[in-house]
Amino acid sequence: MSRPKVFMTRPLPAPVIERVAARYDLRVHPEDEPLPPAQLAEGCREAEGLLLSGGRVSEEILAQAPRLRAIATVGVGYDNIDVEACTRRRIVVTNTPGVVTEATADLAFALLMTVARRLVEADRFVREGHWRRWQWGLMWGTDLYGKTLGLYGFGRIGQAVARRARGFSMRILYYAIDRLTEAQEQELGAQFVDPETLLREADFLSLHVPLSPETLHLIAARQLAMMKPTAFLINTSRGKVVEEAALVEALQSKRIAGAGLDVYEREPQIHAVLPTLPNVVLTPHMGTATWQTRLAMASLAADNLLAALDGQRPSNPVNPEVCT
Numbered sequence: 001m002s003r004p005k006v007f008m009t010r011p012l013p014a015p016v017i018e019r020v021a022a023r024y025d026l027r028v029h030p031e032d033e034p035l036p037p038a039q040l041a042e043g044c045r046e047a048e049g050l051l052l053s054g055g056r057v058s059e060e061i062l063a064q065a066p067r068l069r070a071i072a073t074v075g076v077g078y079d080n081i082d083v084e085a086c087t088r089r090r091i092v093v094t095n096t097p098g099v100v101t102e103a104t105a106d107l108a109f110a111l112l113m114t115v116a117r118r119l120v121e122a123d124r125f126v127r128e129g130h131w132r133r134w135q136w137g138l139m140w141g142t143d144l145y146g147k148t149l150g151l152y153g154f155g156r157i158g159q160a161v162a163r164r165a166r167g168f169s170m171r172i173l174y175y176a177i178d179r180l181t182e183a184q185e186q187e188l189g190a191q192f193v194d195p196e197t198l199l200r201e202a203d204f205l206s207l208h209v210p211l212s213p214e215t216l217h218l219i220a221a222r223q224l225a226m227m228k229p230t231a232f233l234i235n236t237s238r239g240k241v242v243e244e245a246a247l248v249e250a251l252q253s254k255r256i257a258g259a260g261l262d263v264y265e266r267e268p269q270i271h272a273v274l275p276t277l278p279n280v281v282l283t284p285h286m287g288t289a290t291w292q293t294r295l296a297m298a299s300l301a302a303d304n305l306l307a308a309l310d311g312q313r314p315s316n317p318v319n320p321e322v323c324t
Contacts, residue, residue: 004309005067006049009035012074012298020302024049024309037061044068049305052081053298059085070308072301075288076100077238078318079211086319093318094304097156099296104287105160108236111260112149112204115232115281117141142203142230142257144168150202152218153237154180154190158208162188173198199226204234211238221246224255232258236287239263244271251277262287 006024010032011017020026029035029043034054044050044065050057053074059082062068070092071081078095086093114120118141125131125139149165151158154176162172172190175198185192199205205227209215219233220243227233233256235242244265250256258279264270267285274280288294304314313323 004048005046006051006305006309007043007047008051008053009040009043009055010053012051012053012301013295015295016298016302020051020306023306041065049309051301051305055080057081057086062086062089062091070094070305070314072305072308072314074297074301077210079238081318083319087322090322092308092314092322094301094308094314094316095318096297096300096304097316099300100288100293101156101160103290103293104157104236105164107262107283107287108157108161108206108208108234108260109164111236111262111281111283112206112232112234113144115234115258115260115279116144116204120281121278142232144170144204146170147203148173148201150174150198150205151190151208152195152198152205153208153210155208157236158206159188159190161206161208162190173201196226199223200228202231203228204232206234207237207241209237209241211240215241217241217243219243219247221249224250227256229255230257232256232260234260236262239265239267244274247271248273248277251279 003025006020006026008026008028011028011030017028027043040055041061041064044061046067047065048067048069050068050071051074052071057071057080062082062085068091071086072094073081074096076095076097078093081093083093118139122139145168148171151162151174154174158174165172166189172188173193174190175193175195179192209218218241224246242265247259248271251259260281262283263285274282288297304316307314317323
């Protein structure tokens with residue numbers, strides 16, 4: 001009797017592959033790259049489970065996968081999955097929150113520090129042989145100590161960034177749909193404010209919201225115009241949360257002082273002007289890119305998939321109504 005099939009969209013760590021392969025007939029796409037729709041559909045055609053890392057699962061692909069019962073995405077975001085269509089088809093969708101928190105918060109704070117202290121410019125200056133002598137006016141940046149950090153979105157990652165900011169004695173403001181309790185705010189040293197106050201008072205504005213119709217272009221020309229000309233924008237959430245053309249204009253006109261970006265509106269394509277700007281730090285969507293975190297993500301995704309295929313409730317269902 002043949003075993004149920006599982007399709008993995010790119011090679012995950014060997015312990016995860018071995019674990020899934022011990023239980024199911026596993027097929028792994030061998031390349032570390034997102035699958036085009038036709039290849040993804042072909043991989044899902046006979047599969048009951050999908051371990052997804054990159055690629056877009058549309059209703060058209062689901063229509064070609066009649067046996068599919070579970071999709072476990074290796075990441076927090078699931079805007080690349082048509083969850084409503086999955087729910088209609090009783091396909092469980094899961095993600096991997098929690099395990100990504102600290103690494104993503106580390107990168108957000110690293111981007112903040114790097115753009116504030118002009119570290120990329122300074123590194124290039126030294127490597128290219130321009131440093132001839134110590135100079136009083138060379139590479140002045142911006143202090144972090146005592147400045148105001150604005151956090152737009154205050155879930156796990158936003159709160160983890162706040163904890164890091166306390167070590168720099170930063171004033172912490174936040175806005176989120178769900179306000180924390182007074183005790184939680186006191187513990188984190190964070191003050192709840194409305195979005196306009198957040199934009200106007202932040203010296204560093206760090207974005208930590210999921211992508212949804214409500215957060216698409218959350219930061220556009222109007223919001224950028226509210227920010228201080230000395231302020232910096234940090235984005236490790238989703239690229240489409242920021243209107244990239246408006247950000248480029250704000251950076252070129254010095255309406256804001258700089259930006260640190262790990263995600264982009266049309267990634268991997270980046271607005272052609274961004275790499276030419278000295279007041280921007282750019283990283284390639286690497287918020288979770290540590291060995292420990294990526295292994296934890298893949299392991300949790302496998303846990304979720306195996307539980308769902310066994311008819312059990314997975315730890316992290318995106319559409320829990322399918323699990324009842």
